[in-house]
Amino acid sequence: MRNVGIIGIGYTPVFVSKRKDVNIAEMISEAVEDCFANTGLGPDDIDAMVFGNMHTFEGVNMPHLWAADYIASLGKPVMRIATGGTTGMSAIHAAYYHIASGLHDVVMVVCFEKQSEGDSQVGLMGIVTPEIMAMLQAGIDISGSSGMGALAGGSAGAISFQASSYLARSGAGIEHIDGMAALERRNAAKNPYAHLKDANATAESVARTALISYPIRFGHICPTSDGATVAILASEEKAAELADGAAWIHGLANCASDASAGNILEGVITDPAEQMPCQLAAKQAFERAGIKDPKKEIDCVEIYNGFAHQTLMFLEKLGMCEVGEAHKLLDAGELEINGRCPVNASGGVVSTNAIGTSAMNRVTECALQILGQAGEHQVEKDVHKALSHGWGGLMQYVTITVLADKPRKG
Amino acid sequence: MNRKIAIAGYRMKAASDLVTTRERLTFELTRGLFDDLGIDRDHVGTTIFATNDFLDGRTISNVFLDPPAGVYMRDESKVEMDGLSALVYACMRILSGQYETALLVAFGLCGSQVSPYLHVEYTLNPTYDRQLGLLNELSAAGLQARSFLNKFGYSEDLLDEIAARNLRNAALNRDQARGIKDASAKDIKDSSYLYEPLRELHTYPATDGGCAVLLASETKAKELTDKPVWILGMGQSIESYYLGERNLYESRSTREASGRAYAMAGIDKPEAEVDFAEVSSLFAQQEPILTEALGLYGPGDAEKAYAGDNGIAGSLPVNPSGGPLGAHPICATGLFRLNEAIKQLRGEAGKNQVKKAEIGVVHGQDGVCAQQNTVVVLGI
Numbered sequence: 001m002r003n004v005g006i007i008g009i010g011y012t013p014v015f016v017s018k019r020k021d022v023n024i025a026e027m028i029s030e031a032v033e034d035c036f037a038n039t040g041l042g043p044d045d046i047d048a049m050v051f052g053n054m055h056t057f058e059g060v061n062m063p064h065l066w067a068a069d070y071i072a073s074l075g076k077p078v079m080r081i082a083t084g085g086t087t088g089m090s091a092i093h094a095a096y097y098h099i100a101s102g103l104h105d106v107v108m109v110v111c112f113e114k115q116s117e118g119d120s121q122v123g124l125m126g127i128v129t130p131e132i133m134a135m136l137q138a139g140i141d142i143s144g145s146s147g148m149g150a151l152a153g154g155s156a157g158a159i160s161f162q163a164s165s166y167l168a169r170s171g172a173g174i175e176h177i178d179g180m181a182a183l184e185r186r187n188a189a190k191n192p193y194a195h196l197k198d199a200n201a202t203a204e205s206v207a208r209t210a211l212i213s214y215p216i217r218f219g220h221i222c223p224t225s226d227g228a229t230v231a232i233l234a235s236e237e238k239a240a241e242l243a244d245g246a247a248w249i250h251g252l253a254n255c256a257s258d259a260s261a262g263n264i265l266e267g268v269i270t271d272p273a274e275q276m277p278c279q280l281a282a283k284q285a286f287e288r289a290g291i292k293d294p295k296k297e298i299d300c301v302e303i304y305n306g307f308a309h310q311t312l313m314f315l316e317k318l319g320m321c322e323v324g325e326a327h328k329l330l331d332a333g334e335l336e337i338n339g340r341c342p343v344n345a346s347g348g349v350v351s352t353n354a355i356g357t358s359a360m361n362r363v364t365e366c367a368l369q370i371l372g373q374a375g376e377h378q379v380e381k382d383v384h385k386a387l388s389h390g391w392g393g394l395m396q397y398v399t400i401t402v403l404a405d406k407p408r409k410g
Numbered sequence: 411m412n413r414k415i416a417i418a419g420y421r422m423k424a425a426s427d428l429v430t431t432r433e434r435l436t437f438e439l440t441r442g443l444f445d446d447l448g449i450d451r452d453h454v455g456t457t458i459f460a461t462n463d464f465l466d467g468r469t470i471s472n473v474f475l476d477p478p479a480g481v482y483m484r485d486e487s488k489v490e491m492d493g494l495s496a497l498v499y500a501c502m503r504i505l506s507g508q509y510e511t512a513l514l515v516a517f518g519l520c521g522s523q524v525s526p527y528l529h530v531e532y533t534l535n536p537t538y539d540r541q542l543g544l545l546n547e548l549s550a551a552g553l554q555a556r557s558f559l560n561k562f563g564y565s566e567d568l569l570d571e572i573a574a575r576n577l578r579n580a581a582l583n584r585d586q587a588r589g590i591k592d593a594s595a596k597d598i599k600d601s602s603y604l605y606e607p608l609r610e611l612h613t614y615p616a617t618d619g620g621c622a623v624l625l626a627s628e629t630k631a632k633e634l635t636d637k638p639v640w641i642l643g644m645g646q647s648i649e650s651y652y653l654g655e656r657n658l659y660e661s662r663s664t665r666e667a668s669g670r671a672y673a674m675a676g677i678d679k680p681e682a683e684v685d686f687a688e689v690s691s692l693f694a695q696q697e698p699i700l701t702e703a704l705g706l707y708g709p710g711d712a713e714k715a716y717a718g719d720n721g722i723a724g725s726l727p728v729n730p731s732g733g734p735l736g737a738h739p740i741c742a743t744g745l746f747r748l749n750e751a752i753k754q755l756r757g758e759a760g761k762n763q764v765k766k767a768e769i770g771v772v773h774g775q776d777g778v779c780a781q782q783n784t785v786v787v788l789g790i
Contacts (some may be wrong), residue, residue: 019634054463060492069652079499081488082470094487098502255484259474273574276483277483
């Protein structure tokens with residue numbers, strides 16, 4: 001198969017709660033221009049584009065149509081990808097296949113979310129509202145997790161089931177979620193593109209934030225951000241011609257399971273902390289990347305963690321440590337930027353969450369680590385291989401990308 | 411293309427109201443396709459959906475299709491565009507060598523569940539264009555029709571001819587949702603104006619519909635079917651959102667997309683080499699505009715073409731199936747064109763069958779006045 005590498009990255013100048021100074025199309029154009037400025041490339045170098053976001057958050061259907069004039073896409077093939085929280089990484093995967101297929105050589109990925117334009121939790125409740133209505137009509141008890149998700153206000157309500165289950169199974173305590181959130185807020189303080197930053201965050205300071213839905217505190221939860229991310233991917237020949245270096249895609253996979261959170265009529269509830277799709281997708285991506293022992297071979301990880309317990313939970317699901325071990329790594333300081341297994345050096349989704357970009361930023365942040373361009377949040381150890389994880393759907397859809405500093409052989 | 415890709419099979423269904431759910435429709439189409447080919451979900455390498463959250467009325471709508479499409483614990487992605495673009499992605503996945511087969515599922519339940527016009531209204535700039543309410547899918551189509559008629563000096567009668575032809579053809583085709591047996595230009599003129607010169611019967615009908623298509627690499631396709639239809643070329647392009655930046659009487663991005671598709675297929679003279687076309691003309695005037703952009707008819711040739719050449723029995727038929735004036739299940743329409751072309755190439759189109767069908771071109775679109783277009787060339 002053809003090698004595909006990431007040769008350029010661009011961000012909006014900031015990721016913040018409300019960008020009142022620009023509209024959606026203008027905001028996206030900032031990231032496109034930043035990417036062109038960073039790479040010295042221009043629209044003529046780009047063969048095709050991939051575009052992604054979750055349109056229910058802004059209420060603009062297929063916004064690539066409106067944005068077409070702003071993102072240097074006129075006259076080019078443009079493909080719009082939308083898979084929910086994972087959209088950004090699904091878009092990277094689409095760009096990979098654009099090039100791996102041999103049909104294109106240089107592809108630009110453009111993802112954004114401008115959540116201040118709408119209400120994200122209303123958008124998210126749109127996932128389960130039809131189920132809830134049907135259940136109410138049929139007189140079914142709606143105290144299952146999808147019902148609670150809607151009733152408790154979108155994702156935080158649903159996620160408390162997952163966090164409780166994770167704590168019960170792993171032996172971790174709520175103080176570990178506090179500690180993980182604090183670590184990521186501190187990392188975010190080093191990242192100019194992060195949204196929620198706190199250089200002095202501690203487990204104790206997070207523990208003082210309000211309890212939203214046990215065991216989830218306000219300090220464990222991602223913000224809603226406005227921002228856009230752009231990346232340029234290229235074939236091996238074009239990368240050599242156009243760029244000084246690249247982060248190479250060695251393996252990618254995704255997996256989906258059943259979206260219903262359980263069949264309440266039959267008394268079956270899916271354990272939202274099992275995350276079988278994550279385990280299967282990681283296994284497949286590692287196979288494709290030729291990785292036998294991720295614990296030894298992966299140098300840094302970027303995890304999609306809308307909520308801080310997910311960093312720990314997914315480390316276990318991804319095979320980066322044994323089940324029940326993640327919180328011990330946290331206690332030992334191994335997940336820090338200078339640790340043995342640095343996680344979310346960027347601050348993660350829990351610190352910055354413009355949803356269309358969230359899964360994409362996991363990949364671009366891994367790429368920056370491999371290229372040694374992460375600046376203040378560059379991890380201490382040398383990064384040869386990095387793992388990025390995207391999570392979404394109705395808590396059942398996972399994307400994985402493995403990046404490396406050299407092209408894949410054979 | 412580094413390897414050959416064929417369409418092994420398809421299922422399609424359309425009506426003004428299918429009285430079904432998205433999940434039920436997905437299951438019936440997928441299961442039906444699997445039964446046609448004698449396979450089960452283990453034969454499917456990857457799945458691409460073409461649906462739209464806005465039409466489906468729910469966020470991340472693809473995830474509820476995973477079980478009915480047999481994607482449980484499998485790989486899938488969603489292209490939130492017309493299905494023909496999803497076909498391009500599915501082909502890329504096979505061409506990469508990662509997969510041998512790809513399932514496409516596309517549908518829009520727009521006849522029974524939501525106004526189809528809202529879908530486009532919500533693509534508009536929310537601050538100005540949408541709130542003013544002057545610009546919408548129909549008013550833009552009215553402007554496009556007027557621009558086309560004025561440019562070439564045609565009368566509104568031409569639009570009636572185009573619509574009557576399509577609705578007559580659609581009446582012969584059991585896969586269409588709407589058709590008018592022996593429709594005449596007068597029948598069309600009797601329908602009321604929506605936005606002058608655009609009349610109700612110049613316009614696509616609100617449709618429930620969907621389809622499932624299985625793509626396969628050469629080796630796999632030969633195992634699955636005796637009648638593979640090969641994908642020879644693909645091309646896509648987009649043009650400006652702003653109507654004022656565009657000449658509405660032509661389709662620049664379709665011309666760019668078809669240029670790419672023909673180059674890939676090694677076609678130099680489409681007007682001579684292509685046997686028929688199935689285009690996503692959502693409004694009567696779009697059919698001549700698109701066929702001109704596809705290089706099949708010259709600019710200003712429309713009156714001559716509709717006098718005979720592009721009918722089912724003509725030398726270069728356009729939309730022998732009846733086209734989207736017979737059914738426009740948004741997101742599936744481009745793949746409906748594909749499936750109609752497959753019928754022609756396999757000689758299974760019945761009363762809609764054209765005389766010679768060895769190379770066909772199909773087209774799908776998104777946006778106001780076909781802002782974004784995809785062209786695929788098929789052969790046997």
